[in-house]
Amino acid sequence: MSTITKQDKLEVLIESLKELEPFVIAFSGGVDSTFLTAAAQQAEVEFEAVTVSTPFVPELEIEAVNQLVASLGFQHHLLEIEFDKLGEALANTAERCYHCKKVIFSRILAYADGRTVIEGSNLDDTGDYRPGRKALQELGVKSPLLNASLSKKEIRDLSKEMELPTWNKPSLSCLATRVAYNTPITREELEKIDLAEELLRHNGFEHFRVRDHANLARIEIAQAERSKILDLSLMDKISAKLKQLGFRYVTLDLAAYQSGSMNKEIMADQDE
Template sequence: MNPQEKLIKLKEFLRNLKSAVIAFSGGVDSTFLLKVAHEVLGDQVIAVTARSSTYPERELNEAKQYAKDMGVKHIVIVSEELEIEGFSKNPTNRCYFCKHELFSKVRDVANEHHMLHVLDGSNYDDLGDFRPGMHAAKELHVVSPLREMGLTKDDIRVLSKDMELPTWNKPAFACLSSRFPYGQEITPEKLKMVDLAEQYLLDLGFRQIRVRHHDQIARIEVASTEREKFFDIKVMDQIGTKLKEIGFTYVTLDILGYRTGSMNEVLSEDIKNNKGISK
């Protein structure tokens, strides 16, 4: 089935929902979902974005602008993951705690505004990654229309470009908590270090970046096509100096470049298959 055919099915699926609140991050997937849902359901759609220390201000501001441009009612809530018991210890099912907190609060908004469903922007490709947050979504009856209709990330980017959405080529983003090895404590200070380091790289013109926090070490991942920028000694010195000012002792470049979920590479297959994970 081609992307356009999937889009037709998606619109029909959304129409049958009647009304919905969408967990809206301002990323590629949730922006596409919000656009299509608003087109189909009109004012029976509300976007909800959570403000927290794991979500950079730049991303929040973009989400606000996208919702405003679409003319969608947008509500910003507070969902501070570091206050959730067990979250800051960074267990392998960390995302379960985060998503359960988020979707519970989005569900409250839906109830308050008499909306029938809560939706998220998970896509079909997400089924192939380690995502404990999906357990929380299932428990709280969150609907994932993009995944249900078999829409992949590539499909969504193609359709977003056709719709002239500004996010069609937006780099992938995940919350800042994903920058820490499992078992390493997450603190506001460490999150700030990562945020500042990544913002600095973005300001230098890098697009797809991650700064992984390995205690004293910053491990920089950039898109494969951007690695050659580090061949410039002045650029390396500039980045190294800045990240040391931010608080890192050592600054390294991951020569394999950016890849989704690189922190999951150390997990056993049992954990990846969600076996033995307590909730």
């Protein structure tokens, strides 16, 4: 049994950040990048956080980023990438994340102007299908949380101890992850998904996804919240609203929400 504690790993992280300065942090406002930023503050190193806004990112998340910057107080810059600049990512093949990361981090690297760029991948990110990791490696982007062997649970626990508001924030993923692979992504599709998820959020759900399979919306609800959606009047309300948004069919996945559920078929093909 390992005797290395999360505090030991935090110390490793702090020392590695001192070696990397000055650097730019790819800041999404999620659990990992917020913890990484707070660790950089604790290390008292020279850094800047950069957020990239694309049509794949809900506006709600950009608002959350602005609130975090104001509350935690660090140097921050917002970059924007227009829809038509996302290139091959819009084809939505199994390599979508690779192409998207290439565009986003190439832009961050250009802004960094020679400074090291770091991001918040952690130990748990090595288990799912993540072609974006390949893009980060090709571009020379560093992943200090991963190098310190910090898991998601450890990051959440340390974030709670540091009193970060994101310690229990639901996992983030871009809106493109809701669209079935090999279905080209459109502005309208992203807006439809964003509005559909905002509807569920407005009705009290916190951990969920609305997966878009052409004209069918597949709703995934976290295990702890599934009983709430069994209210018949609520189901009727959600179904009617989603159909108004343009979905022809609205279904409830009988399995609980699972991060990366769209990747199962791809990973199964790789195992064959």
